[in-house]
Amino acid sequence: DAKTTQPPSMDCAEGRAANLPCNHSTISGNEYVYWYRQIHSQGPQYIIHGLKNNETNEMASLIITEDRKSSTLILPHATLRDTAVYYCIVREDTGTASKLTFGTGTRLQVTL
Amino acid sequence: KAGVTQTPRYLIKTRGQQVTLSCSPISGHRSVSWYQQTPGQGLQFLFEYFSETQRNKGNFPGRFSGRQFSNSRSEMNVSTLELGDSALYLCASSSGLAFYEQYFGPGTRLTVT
Numbered sequence: 001d002a003k004t005t006q007p008p009s010m011d012c013a014e015g016r017a018a019n020l021p022c023n024h025s026t027i028s029g030n031e032y033v034y035w036y037r038q039i040h041s042q043g044p045q046y047i048i049h050g051l052k053n054n055e056t057n058e059m060a061s062l063i064i065t066e067d068r069k070s071s072t073l074i075l076p077h078a079t080l081r082d083t084a085v086y087y088c089i090v091r092e093d094t095g096t097a098s099k100l101t102f103g104t105g106t107r108l109q110v111t112l
Numbered sequence: 113k114a115g116v117t118q119t120p121r122y123l124i125k126t127r128g129q130q131v132t133l134s135c136s137p138i139s140g141h142r143s144v145s146w147y148q149q150t151p152g153q154g155l156q157f158l159f160e161y162f163s164e165t166q167r168n169k170g171n172f173p174g175r176f177s178g179r180q181f182s183n184s185r186s187e188m189n190v191s192t193l194e195l196g197d198s199a200l201y202l203c204a205s206s207s208g209l210a211f212y213e214q215y216f217g218p219g220t221r222l223t224v225t
Contacts, residue, residue, distance in 0.1 A: 034212060043116070043202050043216025044155065087155070093211060096143070096168055102155035 004088045009107040012082075018075040020106050022088030025069040032093050033064060035073045036102065037084040044087065044102070047073065078110045114139065116205050116217035124223045130191040133220045137184050137205030143167070144186040145214065146178060149200040158201075161186055162208045190222075198224045 005023040012018040024033065034049040048055055048062045050071075055062045061074040075082055087105040117136045125131050137144050146158040157170040161180035178188040184205075190197055200221050204214040 038155075041218070043204065043219055044214075045216070046212050046214065049212050091211070096160055096162070096208070096211065102147075104154045 004090055004103060006086075006088055006103070006106045008104065009109070011109050011111060012075075012078045014079055014110055014112055015077055018078040018082065018108055018110070020073040020075075020086050020088075020108065021070065022073070023070045024088070024090045027068050027090050030092050031090045033062065033068075033071045034089045034091070035060070035062065036087045036089065037082075038087070038105070039081075039084040047086075049093075078108075080110050080112070082108065083110045084108060116203055116215055118201075118203050118217040118220050120220060121218065122221045122223075124225065125193050126225055127193055127195060129193050130189065131193060131222060133188045133190075133201055133203075133222075135186045135188070135203030135205075135217060137186070137203075138215055141205040141207055141215075142184055143206045143208030144180055144184065145204045145206075146186070146188050147202040147204065148172070149202060149219070150198075155202070158188070193224045195224050198222060 032049050032051050035047040036044040037047055038044045048057055048060050050062045050064055064071045085105040085107050087102045119134045143162045145160040147155050148158055149155045158172055159166055159178050160168040164180045175191045180186045200219045202216050202219045204216045206213040
């Protein structure tokens with residue numbers, strides 16, 4: 001799996017957009033970018049994933065740069081319930097959980 | 113649909129003992145994966161079972177083992193416990209066809225003293 005780099009922590013005011021960056025400069029052509037989050041005392045939760053194109057779902061948007069060496073997860077209107085650790089993962093979509101490592105992620109604190 | 117359940121939720125063991133953790137996947141899911149989460153190492157993959165067969169294994173010593181039953185329920189066993197095995201052990205289930213489909217349970221918090 002390609003290595004990812006994320007800032008250890010970020011703050012965001014409630015109602016504002018939260019933009020979480022991820023650097024994955026060694027990503028290969030067939031590796032996807034996945035985002036999960038883990039709210040305190042719960043298991044990780046899938047958010048979104050993408051290969052080349054930008055993606056949007058009901059939870060978030062994923063912006064991948066043209067060279068695919070970095071990406072940004074956008075929570076358009078952050079709420080207090082979005083306070084969590086956000087993990088960026090890059091890997092091939094083999095359908096399995098093979099040798100998956102989440103790393104330390106970004107701790108997002110949403111404040112009033 | 114009921115979520116992934118793990119038992120027990122909390123466990124305290126002493127060094128040298130062994131422990132068995134249980135995971136019941138979402139109904140219809142055939143894949144169960146296990147992860148270890150510690151403050152220093154983050155979330156690390158232990159192994160994945162699919163239709164009673166171990167499909168993938170992470171870089172953990174042989175003291176960590178698992179199995180999956182015909183009803184897709186899975187157990188994880190750690191023998192000769194060490195202090196460093198203290199962690200949150202998470203189980204995730206999926207249909208086995210797409211990685212992102214994984215649904216995680218609440219975890220078992222193991223403390224080794």
